[in-house]
Amino acid sequence: MAEEKGLARARAVYRNRRHRAEELKAAGKKVIGYLCAYPPLEMMTALDIVPFRLLGDINEPISKADSCLPSVVCPFIRSTLDLGLKQRYEFLDGVVMAHSCDVAEKTAHIWNIYLKPDYFHFIDTPHTAGPSAVAQHRGLLAAFGKTLEELAGKKITTRSLKEAIKLHNRQRALVRQLYSFRKPDPPLISGVETLQVMVALMSLPVTEGNELLEEVINEVSRRQDSPPQKKARLLVWGSILDNTSLIEMMEGLDASLVMDDTCVGSRFFWPDVELTEDPLDGLARRYLVDVKCPRTFRQTNDGGKTKDYRADLEARFGYLKEYARDWNVQGVVLQSLRYCDIHGYEVPQVKDYLKGLGLPSIYIEHDYQQTAMAPLKTRIQAFLEILDRG
Amino acid sequence: MTEKKRPINRLKSMYPLRGLIDGMYRQGLSAAAEGKPVAWCMVNWWQGDPILKAMDVATIYPEDYGAVCAAFGAAQGYLERSAADGFPSHMCGYARNCLGYTGRMMDAGGIPEEAPMGGMPRPTLLLGSGSLCDARYKWFQSLGRYFDAPLWVLELPHPGVKEGLTPGAHETNISFIVAQLGEFVTFLENLLGKKMNRDRLDEITTDTVEMNNWWHKVNELRRARPGPMHSRDFWSSMPASLYMAADPGQTAGLYRRMYDEIKERVDNKVSAINTTEKYRLAFLELPPWHSLGFFDKLAERGWNFVIESWAYHPPRPIDLNGVTDPLERLARYSYHWLTGYYRQAYDAGEWWGYFAYPYLEYVRDYQCDGVVLHPLLSCRTATNHLTLVADRLMKKLKVPSLVIEGDIVDLKLFDPAGALTKAETFEETMDHYKKVRKEAGFSW
Numbered sequence: 001m002a003e004e005k006g007l008a009r010a011r012a013v014y015r016n017r018r019h020r021a022e023e024l025k026a027a028g029k030k031v032i033g034y035l036c037a038y039p040p041l042e043m044m045t046a047l048d049i050v051p052f053r054l055l056g057d058i059n060e061p062i063s064k065a066d067s068c069l070p071s072v073v074c075p076f077i078r079s080t081l082d083l084g085l086k087q088r089y090e091f092l093d094g095v096v097m098a099h100s101c102d103v104a105e106k107t108a109h110i111w112n113i114y115l116k117p118d119y120f121h122f123i124d125t126p127h128t129a130g131p132s133a134v135a136q137h138r139g140l141l142a143a144f145g146k147t148l149e150e151l152a153g154k155k156i157t158t159r160s161l162k163e164a165i166k167l168h169n170r171q172r173a174l175v176r177q178l179y180s181f182r183k184p185d186p187p188l189i190s191g192v193e194t195l196q197v198m199v200a201l202m203s204l205p206v207t208e209g210n211e212l213l214e215e216v217i218n219e220v221s222r223r224q225d226s227p228p229q230k231k232a233r234l235l236v237w238g239s240i241l242d243n244t245s246l247i248e249m250m251e252g253l254d255a256s257l258v259m260d261d262t263c264v265g266s267r268f269f270w271p272d273v274e275l276t277e278d279p280l281d282g283l284a285r286r287y288l289v290d291v292k293c294p295r296t297f298r299q300t301n302d303g304g305k306t307k308d309y310r311a312d313l314e315a316r317f318g319y320l321k322e323y324a325r326d327w328n329v330q331g332v333v334l335q336s337l338r339y340c341d342i343h344g345y346e347v348p349q350v351k352d353y354l355k356g357l358g359l360p361s362i363y364i365e366h367d368y369q370q371t372a373m374a375p376l377k378t379r380i381q382a383f384l385e386i387l388d389r390g
Numbered sequence: 391m392t393e394k395k396r397p398i399n400r401l402k403s404m405y406p407l408r409g410l411i412d413g414m415y416r417q418g419l420s421a422a423a424e425g426k427p428v429a430w431c432m433v434n435w436w437q438g439d440p441i442l443k444a445m446d447v448a449t450i451y452p453e454d455y456g457a458v459c460a461a462f463g464a465a466q467g468y469l470e471r472s473a474a475d476g477f478p479s480h481m482c483g484y485a486r487n488c489l490g491y492t493g494r495m496m497d498a499g500g501i502p503e504e505a506p507m508g509g510m511p512r513p514t515l516l517l518g519s520g521s522l523c524d525a526r527y528k529w530f531q532s533l534g535r536y537f538d539a540p541l542w543v544l545e546l547p548h549p550g551v552k553e554g555l556t557p558g559a560h561e562t563n564i565s566f567i568v569a570q571l572g573e574f575v576t577f578l579e580n581l582l583g584k585k586m587n588r589d590r591l592d593e594i595t596t597d598t599v600e601m602n603n604w605w606h607k608v609n610e611l612r613r614a615r616p617g618p619m620h621s622r623d624f625w626s627s628m629p630a631s632l633y634m635a636a637d638p639g640q641t642a643g644l645y646r647r648m649y650d651e652i653k654e655r656v657d658n659k660v661s662a663i664n665t666t667e668k669y670r671l672a673f674l675e676l677p678p679w680h681s682l683g684f685f686d687k688l689a690e691r692g693w694n695f696v697i698e699s700w701a702y703h704p705p706r707p708i709d710l711n712g713v714t715d716p717l718e719r720l721a722r723y724s725y726h727w728l729t730g731y732y733r734q735a736y737d738a739g740e741w742w743g744y745f746a747y748p749y750l751e752y753v754r755d756y757q758c759d760g761v762v763l764h765p766l767l768s769c770r771t772a773t774n775h776l777t778l779v780a781d782r783l784m785k786k787l788k789v790p791s792l793v794i795e796g797d798i799v800d801l802k803l804f805d806p807a808g809a810l811t812k813a814e815t816f817e818e819t820m821d822h823y824k825k826v827r828k829e830a831g832f833s834w
Contacts, residue, residue, distance in 0.1 A: 066777075072765060113778065126520070307540045338478075339480050341523075344478040344480065348535060
């Protein structure tokens with residue numbers, strides 16, 4: 001795998017995520033699993049700990065998780081827990097989880113009880129994003145840092161943390177550069193390839209990820225075999241997509257997926273961490289306020305006696321307007337995992353916002369199974385026909 | 391001709407407590423008619439309600455209204471309306487009921503004529519909560535589609551057991567809640583154009599704690615054999631505390647009357663069911679409000695539900711002497727409700743200190759023979775922990791669990807006949823584990 005470069009290496013890492021992590025572990029590195037987009041990776045990197053994102057497997061039937069988590073909760077989280085129970089994450093030195101959503105919070109306790117990791121830490125990420133919540137979050141990150149220091153046997157210094165922030169910001173800048181290759185028509189990189197790169201980045205130390213990104217950017221910028229032109233340019237919004245199946249299905253039709261708003265994509269990588277004098281200040285703000293997941297409630301009526309719905313939508317979804325404009329999006333696929341409350345409540349509102357922009361959208365719900373793709377294909381096909389009719 | 395006794399021996403003192411909820415809806419309607427502020431609130435475990443009361447804001451709880459609509463058979467129409475508005479059907483039944491109701495209200499230009507209990511008037515503000523589940527702020531955020539009432543969301547930290555017991559964590563979390571409550575007061579003062587009366591808040595806070603201390607004492611009496619108070623009486627009485635349906639001083643008096651009535655039952659060994667108590671059970675979590683008659687059938691078989699739903703119980707008493715700031719008292723009280731079992735959970739090696747661990751104490755202390763789990767197909771929060779709880783109860787206390795799936799609002803998801811068949815079979819399991827516990831040296 002090491003000889004492969006660029007997109008081929010990204011594809012190889014995507015297909016065997018744990019391979020490199022296991023090599024690093026064998027070489028004496030510590031590897032910590034993290035769930036969702038809220039644990040700050042920089043703090044692990046600052047201690048030379050490799051952060052490794054916990055993901056599920058859409059092709060693996062959930063069997064063991066049934067013994068400790070009911071079936072009416074997020075199928076992605078159930079799948080991830082299932083993999084844990086099947087010892088697919090046994091190479092990890094521990095895990096860090098956050099209160100990213102209700103089910104993630106509760107699954108953290110279940111993970112701790114049933115998998116008994118050597119290291120476990122839970123960050124109780126606040127739900128709101130005002131000044132007191134940011135201050136609280138900063139304190140929570142400081143507490144997380146202390147437990148990491150005990151694990152690593154060394155201290156996080158201001159310098160090491162700032163260096164780690166620079167490395168991760170570099171990665172974010174490279175990701176944004178890579179995404180800019182999706183702006184031309186046809187795009188220079190497909191949605192499937194992009195997701196493979198994103199998953200690979202979440203499986204590698206940041207320095208290796210940055211090298212991979214530079215290779216991919218170099219390769220894509222000069223490629224002769226870019227994806228073919230398609231009739232429709234789509235943006236996909238919603239809950240986690242960590243497997244290419246859904247995108248592959250869409251791109252197998254007459255559509256290019258040119259932009260995303262999901263947490264294994266732009267939502268995860270877009271905002272930088274501001275390099276504040278005390279780096280924890282920048283981290284606390286970035287991970288609570290700047291990451292645009294609907295799990296965070298943002299007050300838009302401070303001081304007002306009423307709430308302006310349009311202004312609220314603009315504050316919450318305004319970035320989608322920029323995505324649509326800059327990536328020349330013609331339609332939006334709103335997708336959510338079944339039982340994802342965070343995204344479920346959002347659907348009618350994001351539809352209202354997109355309607356206001358004159359952007360057609362379709363909502364699809366799926367249960368994180370390969371077999372669920374066929375009926376969705378028919379619906380996407382019908383949506384493309386609507387777009388085609390203009 | 392002798393009158394046939396009902397299967398469940400309802401407490402007389404329950405009725406005035408239940409009546410407070412009717413009064414809450416009436417007060418909300420009156421306030422709206424008089425142009426006074428009305429808040430739609432999420433249950434916030436006594437964080438924000440005392441503040442609203444001190445600001446003379448009438449409060450109404452759409453969560454309770456979901457149960458009301460289910461019980462009156464009005465929910466289905468509202469569920470259908472929310473689906474038509476694009477809300478996925480797997481989401482919280484209470485939320486979908488409220489979203490559908492609100493859609494209907496805005497179409498009708500006022501309270502829809504079919505609305506039970508006189509309906510909920512259009513609110514001046516919304517009070518959401520970050521406690522326990524995401525729906526309780528996402529749902530209220532969604533109401534922005536229908537009207538322009540501003541929304542405030544209260545925070546209650548949910549640390550892990552170990553993290554919550556780390557030196558300094560408790561006080562840090564209290565400071566955060568106090569800061570948040572202070573911001574809420576400022577928001578209200580701006581919205582309502584008047585200052586908070588701190589003395590009034592101080593009084594309400596003291597009465598709130600007093601109210602819940604009596605409610606706690608009531609529930610402590612339920613350890614007796616035979617169980618003197620059935621879960622149905624708990625569910626009928628809990629809203630008075632949970633929704634602070636009236637002046638808390640008045641409610642404290644009613645809970646005290648309930649204490650006296652139960653004490654008399656305990657002294658005279660009077661049971662909550664009119665059949666010999668064969669099995670003592672716990673019910674987790676919310677009941678099928680549309681089918682409560684189901685419990686009568688079980689009572690006829692000697693099933694006495696003696697304890698239930700941790701999230702709807704008051705916290706164990708806490709010493710707040712010396713805490714002069716009422717906002718800090720509220721912060722400490724609510725946080726104690728959530729984390730009050732953490733030390734014991736830690737000592738027991740259990741890492742889910744609320745919602746899961748407390749049931750180990752409940753089932754042991756109330757000597758339950760079995761537990762009925764009611765996974766809600768539209769509620770993650772009331773369901774996430776049930777499999778874990780069943781596992782721990784079996785491993786640690788040799789107490790079996792029965793799973794009956796359903797929903798709090800959507801009656802189509804509950805099968806009472808099938809559930810009853812399962813229950814009959816479960817009796818053999820409970821009998822078996824009685825023997826197992828005896829052999830293992832348990833006291834019941």
